[in-house]
Amino acid sequence: MCDIMCSGDVAANRAADGTIPDRCEIIIPSYNRPQRLYETVRAVRHIYPDMPLCLAVQGEAAHDDLAALVARDGRIRLDHHREPGVVSALNTSITSSTADVVLLLDDDAVPCVGWLEAHLAALNSDSRIAYTSGREVNVTQSRSAISEVLRIGAEKLLGFLVPVECRVNGRIIGWTTRFGLIFTNFCHPGRARINAPMEGNFATRTADFRAVGGFDPRFIGNAWGYGAELGQRFERQGRTGAYVGDAIILHYPHPSGGSRARKGNTWYFDFLRNNAILIESIGAFGWAGAAPRLIKRYVQNLRLT
Template sequence: MNISVVICAYTERRWDDILAAVTSVRAQRHAPHEIILVVDHNPALRDRLTAALRDLVVVPNTHARGLSGGKNTGVAAASGDVVAFLDDDAVAAPGWLAAFAKHYDDPAVAGVGGRTLALWPGSPSAAELRDPGHPLLNAAVPAECGRRPGWFPAEFDWTVGCTYEGMTPGPIRNLMGGNASFRREAFAVAGGFAEGIGRTFHRRPLGCEETEFCIRLRQRGPGAELVYDPDAVIWHRVPPERARFAYFRRRCYAEGLSKALVTRSVGAQDGLASERAHALRTLPRGVRRGLVRAARGEAAGLGRAAAITLGLAWTTWGYAVGAATVRRPPRRNAAMAEARR
C-alpha cells in the first residue's frame, strides 16, 4: 500500500516543528511513498524548505489561502494509493502509517484516522523530537506529556486538535484532520475539502473541514467506511496560549460557527449526529466525574465540570449565531463542482 503523506505549512515560526514532523515520517516502519510539503502563500518559507529538504516534494498552495486549500493542493500532487495528513506541529509514532495501511486491505474502508495525543507546555522541544529514537516516540504505552491545566477536561481535547474522551475504536462518522488518511479515489467521489469552512487567517480558529468532507464522502458513497484506530498515534503540540481558558472559550464558539457551515452543506441530521451523542452522554458523565472528584478534595475537578458546562454553552451559542447568519453554502473548489456534474 503506497501512502503519500501531506504536511501543510504556513509560517517560518514553526520551522523546527516542520522538520520534526518530516523526520518522524521518514522514520516510519511502513515507509511513505512520498512526503509532500504544501506551503500556504509564503514564498520565503517555500524556498527555504526546498533548499533544506531536497528529497521532498515542496509545492505552493494553488488554492485559496488556508488549510482546506493546502490539503486540496496536496491531494492533487499526491501519487500514492492513500493520502495521509499530518499537522506541521505534530510528530508521528513509528507505527503510524503501518496502523493506517492494515485497514486498507478491506476495500470498503475509504479512510482511517488515528489517536492524537497532546504535547502540553513543558513537553520536549521540536528540536529534541527530531531524534527518531526519542523515548516519547517509542514508548510502549503512548501518552500525552507536559503540563495539562488541571481545569482542562479531556472531553474537550478537540479544542487543541487532539483525540477526546468519548471516541471509541472502530467505525466513526468523521476523522480528525491532523491525523487522517483517505484512499485517493475518495476525492474523486466526494470532491475536495470545502474552502469556506476550514482554518484560514480569519481571526477566529475555525475548523471542521474534515468533518464536512467525511460526511459528504459517505453521503455520495454510502458503502464507504471510516475507521478510528488508536494505534495510529501522533503527538500534537499545544502552545501555551492554547492551554488558557480564553482560547478554550474562543475555540468552542468558533466550533459552533463552523458546525453551522457544516450543517448548511450536508444537513443537520448528519452534521450534528455525533455532537448530539457527545453532548447527551459523554459530557454529563464528565461533569459528574468532575463533581465527584471535587467532593473528594480535588479542587480541579470542579474546574473541569465548570469548563465542560461553559464549553458546551459557548459551542451552542456559536452554532446559534452561525445558523442565524449563514445565508449560502460554503464556497467549493473546482474539483468539487466537477464532482457534482
C-alpha cells in the same frame, strides 16, 4: 515512548524486504511555522527515510534549513501557497498527488513507529472504509478531570443512539449525530467506526477523496469542522471511516502560527460560518447540537477580547 513494534496486520503491510508496497505520500500542511515544520520532517524521515512527502506550505516560503533539507532529500515536493488556507492547500496537494493513498499529518506532531502501517492495515481490511484516523497523544496538554467527567456524562446522556461499534471502552471516538452533536475522543487504544475524522492524523485513498469532491473549500480561517463535513458526505454514500488506535502521533501543540491562528471576533465569525457549512450536510436539526458549542466559544471569545 513511541517505539511501538508492528505486529499482526500492521506487519503484514510491509513486504519481505521491509518496504511498504502501497504507493503512499505523507502530506504535512503548515502556515508560517518553518522551524516547526523542519523538525517534524526530520522526525518523519527518521522513521520513513524513503517515503514521498508533500509540504503544503502556506505564507512564508521554506527557510534555509528546510529548503536545504528539501533539496538534499529528493523525495519531498514543496507545494507553496502564498495565502493561508489549510483546506485549499490540502485539496491542491491531495488531488495533485500520484500516490494511491495519502496520509495527513499536523506540522506539530510526530508519528510513532508503525503509524503508517496501521493506517494501511485498516484501509486494506475493508473497501467500505473510506478513511482512517489515528490516536493522538497530547504531550503538553491534557483534559482536566472535571472536563472528562462532564464529557463522559454528556456521552451517556446524549450519545445513547450512537452505535456500539463507534465506541472504545464505552467512549465515543469520532461521531457526528443528526442533531449536530460531535463527540471526539481520539486518545484511546482500540478500534471503532467513525464518521467525524481527525484531520491531522488521517489517511484515505486518493481516488475516494477525488470522487467525493475533496474537502469543502468554503471552510475558512480556523476551518473548524471540515473533516466532519467530509465524513458526512462519505456517510451519504453508505461509507464511514475507521479509528485506528495503533496509528499513534505525539502532538506538541505549537504556541503560535498555524493557518487557524486568527484571534478575536474574526476567529469566532469564522467558527460560526464553518458551523453553518457543516450543518448544511447534517440538516436543520444540526443547530440544536451546535448551539452549546457556539455559546461556549462566544463566552470564551469575550474573555479573551
